[in-house]
Amino acid sequence: MLIEILGIIxxxxxxxxxxxxxxxxRLLCLNVIGFSMSAIIGLYIQTPFGAIIAITxxxxxxxxxxxxxxxxxxxxxxxxxx
Amino acid sequence: MNEILGIIxxxxxxxxxxxLIDTWMGLPESPGVKGAEIIGRSIQKRGGNLAGxxxxxxxxxSPDASAxxxxxxxxxxxxxxxxxxxxxxxxxxxxxxxxxxxxxxGTTGALSITAIIYLTSFIGFKPEFFIVGMVLAILTIxxxxxxxxxxxxxxxAQKMGRYTKIS
Amino acid sequence: xxxxxxxxxxxxxxxxxxxxxxxxxLPLLPDKPMRNSWxxxxxxxxAVLSVGFYAMxxxxxxxxxxxxxxxxxxxxxxxxxxxxKVVPRPEGEESHE
Numbered sequence: 001m002l003i004e005i006l007g008i009i010x011x012x013x014x015x016x017x018x019x020x021x022x023x024x025x026r027l028l029c030l031n032v033i034g035f036s037m038s039a040i041i042g043l044y045i046q047t048p049f050g051a052i053i054a055i056t057x058x059x060x061x062x063x064x065x066x067x068x069x070x071x072x073x074x075x076x077x078x079x080x081x082x
Numbered sequence: 083m084n085e086i087l088g089i090i091x092x093x094x095x096x097x098x099x100x101x102l103i104d105t106w107m108g109l110p111e112s113p114g115v116k117g118a119e120i121i122g123r124s125i126q127k128r129g130g131n132l133a134g135x136x137x138x139x140x141x142x143x144s145p146d147a148s149a150x151x152x153x154x155x156x157x158x159x160x161x162x163x164x165x166x167x168x169x170x171x172x173x174x175x176x177x178x179x180x181x182x183x184x185x186x187x188g189t190t191g192a193l194s195i196t197a198i199i200y201l202t203s204f205i206g207f208k209p210e211f212f213i214v215g216m217v218l219a220i221l222t223i224x225x226x227x228x229x230x231x232x233x234x235x236x237x238x239a240q241k242m243g244r245y246t247k248i249s
Numbered sequence: 250x251x252x253x254x255x256x257x258x259x260x261x262x263x264x265x266x267x268x269x270x271x272x273x274x275l276p277l278l279p280d281k282p283m284r285n286s287w288x289x290x291x292x293x294x295x296a297v298l299s300v301g302f303y304a305m306x307x308x309x310x311x312x313x314x315x316x317x318x319x320x321x322x323x324x325x326x327x328x329x330x331x332x333x334k335v336v337p338r339p340e341g342e343e344s345h346e
Contacts, residue, residue, distance in 0.1 A: 002214050009217060013225050024124035025228065031142045032225040035152055039213045042156035051160040055153050059145060059177035066143040066181055069117025076120060107284045165304040172301030175294055179336035186284050189297050
């Protein structure tokens with residue numbers, strides 16, 4: 001049942017992403033999906049290896065969100081400078 | 083402990099765990115990286131609070147107490163309490179440093195929720211409740227009503243003396 | 250309260266790491282304001298890493314006071330000499346959190 005609850009959260013957040021007005025809002029919704037997927041991995045693979053995978057997935061997805069948000073900031077900066 | 087009730091209570095506990103620790107560690111004060119600033123400004127433009135927006139942006143851009151809480155709960159579930167939480171604290175620390183963050187918020191969140199999971203295990207709470215609870219907690223901050231959540235976080239930041247000086 | 254049989258081992262690992270890191274002249278606490286500081290100190294991250302590494306050793310099957318002591322010593326040495334190279338402090342644009 002726990003994985004089902006998390007799966008519903010993922011689907012709701014994915015739909016919410018479609019309703020977002022701008023990329024920053026989408027980033028926040030995708031962040032929730034990242035949390036939820038990491039939790040599903042941990043709950044499904046119930047071994048210590050599962051925890052390692054869940055943690056690795058979470059940290060790397062944070063790294064990619066970091067890169068995206070940084071690039072969004074730089075693009076806005078360059079638009080303003082131009 | 084009934085599962086649904088346990089999850090709701092664990093969600094409330096996780097919410098306070100990560101919000102209080104993150105606010106105390108200064109997430110609303112300034113954007114740690116440029117990415118957090120862009121998210122904060124976007125929240126402000128849509129009618130939210132800037133300090134709350136910096137908080138939300140910092141969560142996206144770097145592992146913080148919310149990450150520490152989630153990962154420590156997962157580790158306690160799969161490896162056992164408290165060993166799992168302690169291992170998670172170490173891994174969150176390294177993850178933080180990779181994301182250009184000194185690491186205080188993440189490790190503190192992981193250690194505190196490990197202690198909470200250990201103590202509540204005596205009244206029937208299982209680590210799974212905290213895993214799902216933490217996802218529900220982050221849903222309320224990042225997912226549902228972003229501008230409203232940012233205003234709540236801004237008020238809390240003001241109360242705890244961590245409001246941003248940037249305008 | 251029920252105490253884990255190995256709580257004392259954790260204390261040994263923690264104490265060994267703290268004492269050795271102070272001997273190696275790491276500061277006790279990070280500079281103020283602590284939350285923004287990048288300094289490697291005895292309390293953070295050495296203490297956290299020491300109990301974490303002992304937890305890893307415990308889960309891999311190495312129990313006991315001697316293992317805890319060795320883990321504490323290795324953690325302090327790691328924090329003093331190797332940590333800065335593994336996770337360098339970022340300069341320039343990417344500032345602290």
